[in-house]
Amino acid sequence: MRWSPLARKEARTVATSKGVWLLAILLVLWGYRPSYVGWDGLSTNITAGYVQVAGTVLLPLGVLLLSYQSVVGERTSGSVKFVLGLPLTRTDVLLGKVVGRTAGIAGPVSVAFLVIAGVGLINHGVFDPLLFLGTVMVTVLYIGVLVSMAVSISAVVSRTVTAAGAVFAGIFLPLVLFWTNISTTVFTQVTGVPVNPFEPPPSGLLFFLLRLSPAGAYHVVSNWLLGVGNSTNMYSHVLTKLQPQTSTNAYVVEATFPPGTVPVYLHEAIGLLVLFAWLVVPLGFARYHFTRGDAV
Amino acid sequence: MSNIAIRTEGLTKRYGSMAAVENLDLTVNRDEIYGFLGPNGAGKSTTIGILMDYIRPTNGHVRILGRNPQTDVVDVHDRLGILPDRYSLYDDLTARRHLEFVIDTKRVSDTPETLLDRVGLGDAVDQSVATFSQGMEQRLALAMALVGEPELLILDEPFTGLDPHGVRTVREIVHEESKRGAAVFFSSHVLGQVELVCDRIGILYEGRLVAEGSIEDLRTETGVGPDGTVEEMFVSVTDSSAGVEGTTEANR
Numbered sequence: 001m002r003w004s005p006l007a008r009k010e011a012r013t014v015a016t017s018k019g020v021w022l023l024a025i026l027l028v029l030w031g032y033r034p035s036y037v038g039w040d041g042l043s044t045n046i047t048a049g050y051v052q053v054a055g056t057v058l059l060p061l062g063v064l065l066l067s068y069q070s071v072v073g074e075r076t077s078g079s080v081k082f083v084l085g086l087p088l089t090r091t092d093v094l095l096g097k098v099v100g101r102t103a104g105i106a107g108p109v110s111v112a113f114l115v116i117a118g119v120g121l122i123n124h125g126v127f128d129p130l131l132f133l134g135t136v137m138v139t140v141l142y143i144g145v146l147v148s149m150a151v152s153i154s155a156v157v158s159r160t161v162t163a164a165g166a167v168f169a170g171i172f173l174p175l176v177l178f179w180t181n182i183s184t185t186v187f188t189q190v191t192g193v194p195v196n197p198f199e200p201p202p203s204g205l206l207f208f209l210l211r212l213s214p215a216g217a218y219h220v221v222s223n224w225l226l227g228v229g230n231s232t233n234m235y236s237h238v239l240t241k242l243q244p245q246t247s248t249n250a251y252v253v254e255a256t257f258p259p260g261t262v263p264v265y266l267h268e269a270i271g272l273l274v275l276f277a278w279l280v281v282p283l284g285f286a287r288y289h290f291t292r293g294d295a296v
Numbered sequence: 297m298s299n300i301a302i303r304t305e306g307l308t309k310r311y312g313s314m315a316a317v318e319n320l321d322l323t324v325n326r327d328e329i330y331g332f333l334g335p336n337g338a339g340k341s342t343t344i345g346i347l348m349d350y351i352r353p354t355n356g357h358v359r360i361l362g363r364n365p366q367t368d369v370v371d372v373h374d375r376l377g378i379l380p381d382r383y384s385l386y387d388d389l390t391a392r393r394h395l396e397f398v399i400d401t402k403r404v405s406d407t408p409e410t411l412l413d414r415v416g417l418g419d420a421v422d423q424s425v426a427t428f429s430q431g432m433e434q435r436l437a438l439a440m441a442l443v444g445e446p447e448l449l450i451l452d453e454p455f456t457g458l459d460p461h462g463v464r465t466v467r468e469i470v471h472e473e474s475k476r477g478a479a480v481f482f483s484s485h486v487l488g489q490v491e492l493v494c495d496r497i498g499i500l501y502e503g504r505l506v507a508e509g510s511i512e513d514l515r516t517e518t519g520v521g522p523d524g525t526v527e528e529m530f531v532s533v534t535d536s537s538a539g540v541e542g543t544t545e546a547n548r
Contacts, residue, residue, distance in 0.1 A: 002370065005400035013388055081380035082440065084350055086401045087373040294351035 002088055003096030010100025014066060015107050023062035023105075024112035027054040031116055033236075034123070041228055041239035044127040047120025049235045051113055051135040052222045055142060056234055060176045060215065063105055063143050067150035068167040070097050072160050075296060090291045094283065097151050102144040109143065110136060134225045142218040145278045146171075149214070152286035175213045180232070180251070183209035183216075197249035202256045204263035210251055211271055214278045220271035229254050230268055298362050301326045301448045301479035302347060307356035309342050309503075316342040318503040320356070324481050326447070329474050331490040332483040333526070334500035335534055340483040341381050343500070344452045347481075348378055361447055374402060377441035379434075381452035381483070387426040391417060391436050394425065395443065404444040411439040416465050430457035438466065442473070449473055451482035455489055467493055487526040497526070501534045 001007075014020055031054030038046045071094075074080035083093055113136050120127060153166045174182055184195040187206045200206060211220045216232035223231055229238040230253035241250040253266055302324035309317040317339040324330045334340050345351040346358060349365045349372075358365055360372045385394060395408035412418050415435040425433065434457045441449055454466045463486075470480050470493055484490055490497060491511060498508040507514055511526065520528040 002401065005397055008400075009386075009389070009393070009397050012393075013386070016388065077384040078380070078382050079384045079386060081348075081350060081378070081383045082385075082398075082437075085348055085373060085378035085380065086398065087370045088401065089369055092370075292352075294345075296345060296350045 001092075001095075003092040003099070006083065006086075006088065006093065006096030007100035007103065010070070010097055011104035011107070014101055014104025017066070019062075019066055020105055020108045023059075023066070024108040026058060026062070027109060027112040028115050028119075030054055030058045031112075032119055035236050037239045037243070038236045039124075042226065042235070044120070044125045045131055045226070046124060047117060047127045048132040048135045049226060049228075050116045050120060051132070051139055052219070052226065052235055054112065054116070055139045055218060055222065056215075057176065059109070059139070059143070060146055061172060063146040064150050064167045064172055066105055067101050067147045068154055068163045069160055070101055070151050071154040071290075072157055072163045073154075075158070076160055078296070080296060084295055090295065091287055094151060094155060094287055094290060098144070098148045098283065101151065102140075102147045105147065106140045106143050110140070113139075131225060135222055138218065138222050138225060141275055141279075142214065145214050145218075145275050148279050148283045152282040155286040155290040176215045179213035179216055180210060183212070197251070198247050200251055200256055202258070202261065204266060207251060207253060207256070207266050208263075211266075212274060214275060217271040217274035217278070220268050221275065224268035224271065230262075230266065299326050300324070300359070301361060302330075302481055303357075303359045304343075304347075305357045307343070307346060307358060308354045309339075309346060309351065310354045315503050317346070317353075317500075320500075320503070320505055322498065322505065324479060326477075326479045327474075328495040329470060329480040329493055330482070331494035331497040332481060332500065333485065333487065333490060333497055333530060334483070335485065338500040338534075339503040340500055341452055342503075344381070344450060344483060347450060348373075348380075374444070375446060376448040376450060377443060377446035379437050379441040379449075379451040379454055381456070383437060385425045385428070385433055385436065387424070390422050390424055391428075391439075392421050394436060394440060398440050398443040402444040406443050411442055412436070414442065414469065415439045416461070431459055431462050434458055435462060435465070438469065442469070445476065445478070447478055449478050449480045449482075451480065453484055454482055455484060455486045463489060487530055491526050499530060499533050507533045 031050040033053050038049055042049055074083065117132060149171055150167050154163050157163045157166060187209055188194055193201055210216050210232045219232045223229060223235055223238055226235050228235045229242055231238040231251055233250040237248065237250040238252050240246055240248050241252045241255050253262055300323060302322060304320050304322040307317055307320040308315060320343060332340055346353050347360060347365060349369050361375050363372050365372045391412060392408045395411055399406050409421055412421055415438050417432060417435050420432060438454065455463050467489065474480055496510050498505050507517060514529050515522060515524045518529045518532045520532055
């Protein structure tokens, strides 16, 4: 690939930054969350569940913060003149940025997961290594999706502060933090059916909306791997919901739909498609914009 | 293979109602060193930005080394070297890493040491760019432009930030590269250097080319006399708009 040297440079820049290692440390502290419900549900494989906990809220925030400047920063500083002066198309530049940043973040984050694996091994015993690896791989895919979205914003704005605002107000708040509220509100507006999060209506539309965000899709796919249930919530929340005589505000397909009535489009594999869509669609729009008009 | 390194026809770039470059016809041959002069804000960097496809023209055509810099950007940039204006380097990388980035992307086998020796930075190969002075940054940026023996060198204000030694180094390198067979196109407002370096100069004023030719030609055209300096010519063509129109006509 013509953009491999750019991707290598990008990866090295991120992987040698303080920010990404700070994120790695915080992910260990944030992710390692032993719980009785988790232990009951997953036994020693709770260690793989920690990866998903780490991938909830903190990881997306860190990845977005480490990526939003990637293109606009070079445009405002002027270093983009070197990159664009090389034999690379502007599309190459975007691809090199996304792949390089993803690798540069995924490396230190994987080190954090290795530490979690070690702690889990010591405290809980031997877990299924393939399950753990799978969860890490889905999380790395999620990192790639978030980097791609942040790079896309970075490529179409002209000021760093705009990029920061857009990444926060356009990705983090709506798509990571408040997606559940947004989708239930939209659902109620469209259908007129109120949503009680403790007893949600068995509506395919509602559950489909919930998994359209990258965060929702990430949880669906990682819960699928962990085998805890079909849900956009964190695995421990899903396990709680599925326990008899407990009530909690999680949206779990198995707890809401009677067996045999689950629409096919709520299959967990659709979560992978949603992630791929978030990986390529925003980048496609950004490419359209970035390859037209002035780059400096 | 055509003998033309750069050709623009009717090149125009407008920002809103303001024209940064207007109807610019420019031809730079492969065997020459062309000095692109003009006061600050004349449109020199805008023109170079269009040549490099950093920015897109409002109107007009550009050919670089016989190709369209917009659609054939990979091929064109493979064959040219650029020293941009108002750039910034990567503070977290060493000089070597900067050059390796260019060398690897261009897929050539140059060595960073050799290139840095040429620009007088041989002892700073593994030094982080964060510690560089402005002159050192400019030398490194020049070394990056030299990677891969380009057929065309585009240097935007190459004397910026350089001490007299640095200025001489740039001059020597421009002559070496020209002797090797590269076309050199550089913009400058350091007029004293231009006389020592250029085969031909063009003077840009308010987005238009107001004078073009060898230094002798321009002495005659601008009427500054046989001992006239580039500075005198420059002032004469960029002072009065009446003179501007006259020179443009005389040039055609």
